[in-house]
Amino acid sequence: MEPTEILFWIISGIAIFSALMVLLSKNPVYSVLWLIVVFFCITNHYILLNAQFLAIVNMIVYAGAIMVLFLFVIMLMNLNTISEPRRTLWVRLAGVVSGGLLLTVIISTVRSAVDMNDKKALMSTGDIGLIQNLGKVLFTSYAIPFEISSILFLSAMVGAVVIGKKE
């Protein structure tokens, strides 16, 4: 096995384990911390794919900003396991069944998609994820979607300010 392959399996194992721990932890603060571990693993996967820019942006935006705000909210709300309402057996059963169905649908679409057939992930080769190439592609062939998403961000920011100002 190649070193990248060994790393891939180790990181994937940690990712799946911590994703499970997000769901299984009783304390919401632990859940958030496990979720941060998941984001770390995803960052490492990006690095294995030689997409350094995506890797570091994933870390800055998700692990560094969004999860901090998440942690803020949960720490201030002081959620307890006691205050959490217990759901009845039927509701839980329905949740498990519908979640499982969704998983089956997603896996089957991904497996049968034409784009995914006979394709292998490029390990430690390929340079589309490097910052220079990504920037060139974003500002030439994908300029319009890029601008539209920046307008979306701007409107979200304005919306946040308006909601925050409401007394």
Add this chain to the structure above:
Amino acid sequence: MTLLTIDWMFLLQKLILIAVIITVSLVIAMYATYAERKIAAIMQDRRGPNRAGPFGILQPLADGLKLFFKEEIIPNSSSKFLFILGPSLAMLTAMMTCAVIPWGNKLEFGETSISLQIADINIGMLYVFAIVSLGVYGIMIGGWSSNNKFSLLAALRGASQVISYELAMGLSLIALLMMTGNLSLRSIVDQQMAVGSLWNIAYQPLGFLIFFICALAECNRAPFDLPEAENELNMGYHQEYSSMKLGFFLFAEYINMFISSAIMATLFFGGYDIPFLDEKTLSPNLAAILGLGAFMTKIFIFIFIFMWIRWTLPRFRYDQLMDLGWKKLIPLALANMLVTGAVILWQMKG
């Protein structure tokens, strides 16, 4: 020697380099505590520590020993794991940044040349930002798991302060990166070292000022040391900590100070560039060692300025701090960015 297609000699070389750099930064942080007490003493017309060894030079060792021998108290009602994780994370994130800083040029031993940098990644600056943004977790987890209202308040203060000033810091750097067109710290230094080019401070004085203020805030140094404002929050987020866990929190602050001084010297003051000297005229090893010395001198000057500011300026009020960050520094950094962009466009046209 290759096994599993890994060059183990390369790995060994990097491991030794990591060990050396971490030891050096720990020793420098240790003596930064001594320097802080001496500088405070000089500014307040006192003598400062002078009992342990000549000029009190062994004082940091005595302090460390004392912290190790103190009783370790873990609050009953707190989560033990998170309580220990807090200071460990603070220490870890403080040390991780030194991986991308170019400490000097290449040393040459016969055929092998050793670069005095752990990793020259082409997103170096963004890596520094990622680690800085992770630095919040140490404070937040430590404050929350102490199960103390003062600690939690201080942790929230600290986190919101770090998040707010990160934005202005990033914006002030975008202007610099537009000029250099590169995120790798080594090539930023190389551009400043080239004959006939000035240090970046000459082109980006406003950017440096904003970056410096934000660095003060990111390190929780006075006048921005609100997370540990004694008169409002007792001791702040490390109220419940004792023994070496408290030491870790305090120590992480000094390491952060050292690392952010190193980053400022790299980005704006030419890194390991020796002023008024063309390094190519010297032999490579001599140039590397002299360059390392020049870099360290720059770092020490910055650390001194950090301490100078701490012992002369009073602390900000919390709303003033937020005002400065959001309403003054961010618009200023944006204006700086626009002007830089306009000038670069104008030069490209001309």
